[in-house]
Amino acid sequence: MKYQAPKGVSEYFPPRSRAFEWVRDTLITQIKRSGYQLLELPIFEDTELFTRGVGASTDVVSKEMYTFADRGGRSITLRPEGTVGALRCVIEHGLDRGSLPAKVWYSGPFFRAERPQAGRYRQFYSVGVEAVGSDDPALDAEVIAIAHAGFRALGLKEFRLEITSLGDSQTRAAHRFDLMEYIDGLQLDGATTARAQLNPLRLFDDKREEIRALMAKAPLILDYLSDSSREHFAAVQGYLRNLGIEFTINPRMVRGLDYYTGTTFEFIHDSLGAQSGIGGGGRYDGLLEQIGGQPLSGIGFGLGVDRALLAVEAEGVLDESAFCPDLFLIPLGAPAKARALMVSHKLREHNFTVEIAFGDRQLKAAMKAADKSGARYVVIIGDSELSSGRVELKEMRTGATTSVTLASLVEALSTALSNQ
RNA sequence: GUGGGCGUAGCUCAGCUGGUAGAGCAUUCGGUUGUGGUCCGAAAUGUCGCGGGUUCGAGCCCCGUCGUUCACCCCA
Numbered sequence: 001m002k003y004q005a006p007k008g009v010s011e012y013f014p015p016r017s018r019a020f021e022w023v024r025d026t027l028i029t030q031i032k033r034s035g036y037q038l039l040e041l042p043i044f045e046d047t048e049l050f051t052r053g054v055g056a057s058t059d060v061v062s063k064e065m066y067t068f069a070d071r072g073g074r075s076i077t078l079r080p081e082g083t084v085g086a087l088r089c090v091i092e093h094g095l096d097r098g099s100l101p102a103k104v105w106y107s108g109p110f111f112r113a114e115r116p117q118a119g120r121y122r123q124f125y126s127v128g129v130e131a132v133g134s135d136d137p138a139l140d141a142e143v144i145a146i147a148h149a150g151f152r153a154l155g156l157k158e159f160r161l162e163i164t165s166l167g168d169s170q171t172r173a174a175h176r177f178d179l180m181e182y183i184d185g186l187q188l189d190g191a192t193t194a195r196a197q198l199n200p201l202r203l204f205d206d207k208r209e210e211i212r213a214l215m216a217k218a219p220l221i222l223d224y225l226s227d228s229s230r231e232h233f234a235a236v237q238g239y240l241r242n243l244g245i246e247f248t249i250n251p252r253m254v255r256g257l258d259y260y261t262g263t264t265f266e267f268i269h270d271s272l273g274a275q276s277g278i279g280g281g282g283r284y285d286g287l288l289e290q291i292g293g294q295p296l297s298g299i300g301f302g303l304g305v306d307r308a309l310l311a312v313e314a315e316g317v318l319d320e321s322a323f324c325p326d327l328f329l330i331p332l333g334a335p336a337k338a339r340a341l342m343v344s345h346k347l348r349e350h351n352f353t354v355e356i357a358f359g360d361r362q363l364k365a366a367m368k369a370a371d372k373s374g375a376r377y378v379v380i381i382g383d384s385e386l387s388s389g390r391v392e393l394k395e396m397r398t399g400a401t402t403s404v405t406l407a408s409l410v411e412a413l414s415t416a417l418s419n420q
Numbered sequence: 421g422u423g424g425g426c427g428u429a430g431c432u433c434a435g436c437u438g439g440u441a442g443a444g445c446a447u448u449c450g451g452u453u454g455u456g457g458u459c460c461g462a463a464a465u466g467u468c469g470c471g472g473g474u475u476c477g478a479g480c481c482c483c484g485u486c487g488u489u490c491a492c493c494c495c496a
Contacts, residue, residue: 063421114495115421116489191493207492257495273491274491306496307496362449367456378455396456
């Protein structure tokens with residue numbers, strides 16, 4: 001095999017691509033129901049946008065970006081995440097100067113130069129939302145509820161929601177000071193110390209038991225929340241309870257991007273291996289200003305389409321029949337083929353999904369193809385059907401047939417499908 | 421970037437202590453006239469990842485390399 005896809009990319013092809021499409025579109029449908037509007041964004045941006053927005057000290061920026069010089073010598077980076085690009089667009093086109101909050105969504109590929117692993121790809125797909133210009137805790141609850149509704153709409157049951165609050169900048173500074181002091185008192189190896197210096201919160205996320213034990217008594221940011229942050233977080237929790245959305249508070253939650261403040265959340269699915277996060281997000285108080293916008297707060301999330309698909313497959317909740325054609329047409333002979341094309345054209349105008357058997361194959365082979373397509377009904381058109389104007393509408397599951405006229409096929413199929 | 425597993429037909433894999441490749445599924449055709457699913461029969465498909473080495477002889481042993489996968493790191 002001479003060519004293959006670049007290392008670690010997720011690509012989708014039949015039959016799995018239809019499940020991928022369904023997962024993505026289902027998530028998007030939930031988002032649109034809350035009035036979020038589409039942002040169709042570039043997948044590359046000026047490198048500086050990410051270094052300033054995401055934070056130069058993050059792993060994502062420091063070692064996982066696909067960065068290159070374009071022909072004009074500009075430093076360009078394939079987007080490793082969606083929020084800063086979306087906010088750049090919001091700011092550039094003044095959406096933050098209209099009615100607030102500005103609510104937008106986007107979807108597409110993202111790129112990180114990581115070592116591939118189960119559920120982790122160098123090109124992966126997300127759908128995300130951003131709501132800019134309101135610090136109402138009800139907005140936090142709505143954003144979380146949208147993601148929750150999306151996963152429920154996929155039929156998922158075995159996922160968890162974890163939330164926490166990272167507080168405001170004063171909260172974070174005070175906590176960081178004490179946390180650093182605590183960590184300084186620990187015996188850590190060089191690499192771990194270096195990680196701690198970059199972002200001390202990272203140690204909360206360490207998978208090694210000995211580190212977990214050492215961190216068990218570390219100061220937690222929730223204990224440092226300012227009054228306003230605590231009230232905000234309490235309000236968010238209250239709204240979520242009212243909505244019947246279950247969650248646990250994880251005071252040790254760590255996000256990989258530096259811009260999060262206040263409410264922060266993650267959706268976790270436990271049957272996906274090491275990469276268990278299927279979505280996450282949070283509030284970002286200084287980010288807009290950081291990349292040249294107004295001092296407005298915002299909140300958003302990113303949902304992993306690849307991982308959501310893996311979760312759907314792990315739970316076995318995919319309904320394959322939803323993707324199958326309504327009707328499979330089998331023409332026998334040249335005149336029948338011409339007629340079949342016309343019939344299929346008309347049926348498709350009435351929103352039916354119709355396939356035709358191509359290639360002059362024998363009836364038996366065509367029937368096998370119809371069976372494999374999963375079509376609910378089959379119609380054979382041959383010389384006798386052309387002369388009589390009547391066809392047998394065959395239901396594949398039961399084998400039952402109904403005699404109908406070719407002219408009334410639209411109505412007959414409509415009736416048959418609605419009776420199921 | 422670090423570590424482990426694995427690279428044999430389109431897919432999943434078997435292949436003994438080295439003797440020039442096999443199964444199941446999938447594909448196509450057939451089991452007499454225009455009806456699928458089950459069953460039966462047949463056909464087609466491989467530079468055994470690549471390069472080197474050892475050997476009379478390598479899918480199997482050795483070295484290298486690439487790919488892939490899982491985990492660490494990190495995250496969707």
